[in-house]
Amino acid sequence: MGANTSSKSPAFDGNEDVTFDHFEILRAIGKGSFGKVCVVQKTDTKKMYAMKYMNKQRCVERNEVRNVFKELQIMQGLEHPFLVNLWYSFQDEEDMFMVVDLLLGGDLRYHLQQNVRFQEGTVKLFICELVLALDYLQSRHIIHRDIKPDNILLDEHGHVHITDFNIATVLTKDSPVTTIAGTKPYMAPEMFSSTKPTSYSFAVDWWSLGVTAYELLRTRRPYHIRSSSSTDEIARVFQTAAVAYPAAWRPDMVALIRKVRGWGARCSCHSQPLPCTVGSACKWSGQLLELNPEKRFSQLQDIQSFPYLSDVNWDAVLQKRIMPEFIPMKGILNCDPTFELEEMILESKPLHKKKKRLAKKDKDTSKSNSSQASHLQKHLEMLQRDFIVFNREKVRPHHDSIQGIMTKSGGPHREDNQNNNL
Structure with missing residues (x-):
């Protein structure tokens, strides 16, 4: 899936909304009933994240839009050292996206x-x-x-x-x-x-x-x-x-x-x-x-x-100062490699070809609209209107809020040897 999204990193204004164009798609790492997950890198900061994306039409047809919106609402209000935290949510014509912490150790x-x-x-x-x-x-x-x-x-x-x-x-x-x-x-x-x-x-x-x-x-x-x-x-x-x-x-x-x-x-x-x-x-x-x-x-x-x-x-x-006895293997993604093959070979609308696909679709909008069932189109328009856009960096600094959680009962972070073993 890798570096097919862009050969040159564009410059982004820090005040503009985060979109799919802000990320380089690296590879697929998972899938679930609600969507697929890939590793991405934000092109301006070079930070790595996991991006979960859900096809809109599929969600409407399976009556899952309400669950997706509920998940977004819940995750926007959460931030904790032992949760996978939401950073951004946005949409385009095809998909809804949730960008979250990247955990490299596998499930x-x-x-x-x-x-x-x-x-x-x-x-x-x-x-x-x-x-x-x-x-x-x-x-x-x-x-x-x-x-x-x-x-x-x-x-x-x-x-x-x-x-x-x-x-x-x-x-x-x-x-x-x-x-x-x-x-x-x-x-x-x-x-x-x-x-x-x-x-x-x-x-x-x-x-x-x-x-x-x-x-x-x-x-x-x-x-x-x-x-x-x-x-x-x-x-x-x-x-x-x-x-x-x-x-x-x-x-x-x-x-x-x-x-x-x-x-x-x-x-x-x-x-x-x-x-x-x-x-x-x-x-x-x-x-x-x-x-x-x-x-x-x-x-x-x-x-x-x-x-x-x-x-x-x-x-x-x-404060994660107790070192776990089990440490995942480094240098590998600790996930099933078939996810990448499925995305490359079996997926009818692969993510790494999205930009070309949407550009082609824009040239043929009349055909697309006439072939779209009116009932489905109505629900897609409602989804487009009601989708919840989120940017944690605009809400509050991530580091400060995490530190607030991690020190709420123990004061400022301190290095000591006080009973740090289980």
Whole structure:
């Protein structure tokens, strides 16, 4: 896909809107239900980003425009060290574009498929970083609803970042969330109701985190649930299935993921074996894979006060001063190379030929308009009118806002050796 967009970098005015012309397309790195992703370089600053692009006609035909707009709205208000942050959004005649942080370490699904065996210390740090991100989303009243290895990207140093907000939703007191949304093997039990829709809250993301942590440690999920499983089948699995935990796992990690009687770890609440036998009154009565959302860990303070994580320096985690044990391979993109081949060979409207294609289309507008169905054309015009253009650099300086998040509880950045290991 590479340097076919321009042989010479044009000069851009810093006040003009960012468009497709501001970027050089380097290569394709991924695709999803809503679009494709490529690596780009901004021609004026030489900064590298990931660009997600979604074909307008396809989105209209599949009734996905509303979800795209909702994702844009949500991402414009977010900025956090452990999220994939939005930088720009814009459109042209064919596509909608979202330009986000480029993470070169690949997603956790890719590494699982490469037979990586994540050690407990690595997963422990992943959990700490992810709960900080979930706590931030919760403070913004956002439920992600699709936490899974596929949607967790690593940067080049091995830190995690949550991506893909296309089914995220905002929870308010006036509008409870009841819609079944997500990836079934990672969805919480309360999202499946055989009788009537039941409302759920932020705890569904923490259940998904528990499933993900288990899968990273064992390379398979705790419950045998498929995407094709019916609601009744899934409800039955939760009622009857027993989750197995390898004897090699540390009791503290098991206690964090799921309540299991008989382990030697002690509850600091009542000096009982974990889980505490005192019952629901005990503050350790629920962990990540607790079936009852009312008892499940679903707040940062639940995790921070858990004995297994009581020695973590959370400021150091937030400031990425704790070095991960697993570092992705450098010099490669850590993604499936077939994405590039598909874009080059199979895509009917490849991105790297867009400029020539649109120039040719402009010369033949009358033919294009006459062949376009009126219903589709109407929706495309509405999309063109209502699309949300965004430029983070114009909103506020990225560096200052990130520093504000990273130092909100720990003061200015400081280099120290205070408990920087998990």
